[in-house]
Amino acid sequence: MEQQLCPRFEKAMELISKRWVGLILFDLLEGPKRFSEMESDLPISGRLLSDRLKLLEKEGIVQRQIYSEFPVRVEYSLSEKGRALEPVIKEIQNWADAYITREEVEVKE
Amino acid sequence: MEQQLCPRFEKAMELISKRWVGLILFDLLEGPKRFSEMESDLPISGRLLSDRLKLLEKEGIVQRQIYSEFPVRVEYSLSEKGRALEPVIKEIQNWADAYITREEVEVKE
Numbered sequence: 001m002e003q004q005l006c007p008r009f010e011k012a013m014e015l016i017s018k019r020w021v022g023l024i025l026f027d028l029l030e031g032p033k034r035f036s037e038m039e040s041d042l043p044i045s046g047r048l049l050s051d052r053l054k055l056l057e058k059e060g061i062v063q064r065q066i067y068s069e070f071p072v073r074v075e076y077s078l079s080e081k082g083r084a085l086e087p088v089i090k091e092i093q094n095w096a097d098a099y100i101t102r103e104e105v106e107v108k109e
Numbered sequence: 110m111e112q113q114l115c116p117r118f119e120k121a122m123e124l125i126s127k128r129w130v131g132l133i134l135f136d137l138l139e140g141p142k143r144f145s146e147m148e149s150d151l152p153i154s155g156r157l158l159s160d161r162l163k164l165l166e167k168e169g170i171v172q173r174q175i176y177s178e179f180p181v182r183v184e185y186s187l188s189e190k191g192r193a194l195e196p197v198i199k200e201i202q203n204w205a206d207a208y209i210t211r212e213e214v215e216v217k218e
Contacts, residue, residue: 007214009135012205017126026118081208088204091197096121099190105116 015059016088020044020052025082025089028062032077061085124168125197129153129161134191134198137171141186170194 016022020042027033027041035053039046053076056062061082067073078085125131129151136142136150144162148155162185165171170191176182187194 022122
């Protein structure tokens with residue numbers, strides 16, 4: 001086995017490739033969101049969404065803002081490190097628009 | 110559950126997020142390679158590499174060229190659709206260089 005090809009790239013790939021991380025980034029690039037908003041935006045369970053947000057928080061990609069209102073309001077947003085992934089998400093979107101056919105998508109629905 | 114956020118983006122994300130696809134693209138962006146070269150470049154088993162290459166062939170991202178020499182030579186390369194992923198890989202590399210710390214990588218080794 002060759003010594004790691006590019007350790008930093010591998011680590012970034014591992015993170016971005018985690019199921020639903022791409023979609024969560026896609027959603028948060030629209031701006032800060034409450035948990036319930038993300039839950040209704042995304043086709044994943046609340047528990048899994050909460051796990052992924054904790055992971056992304058630990059990785060410094062997402063930050064959680066607690067507003068001491070009544071009831072308390074919690075908002076998730078991308079940190080600087082998170083927003084820096086926007087070009088990656090944009091390039092994936094460009095590629096998808098150019099190369100993923102309607103049939104490939106309809107078959108899935 | 111909200112209707113799919115962006116079906117094409119989701120399908121692209123699903124494909125790129127498959128374990129080792131990012132690294133295989135990274136490797137093939139250097140140019141056509143034989144199976145044995147890829148096997149020694151990448152930290153994955155031959156069987157898994159073969160599975161991933163079959164998937165990428167089916168998706169039209171990788172193409173296989175057979176040279177009728179003796180012994181026969183088989184080379185893998187990126188198709189046009191595959192090469193069009195270069196900006197995605199480049200942006201991931203840029204992000205990784207800027208935001209993945211040395212410690213995060215050393216801890217893994």
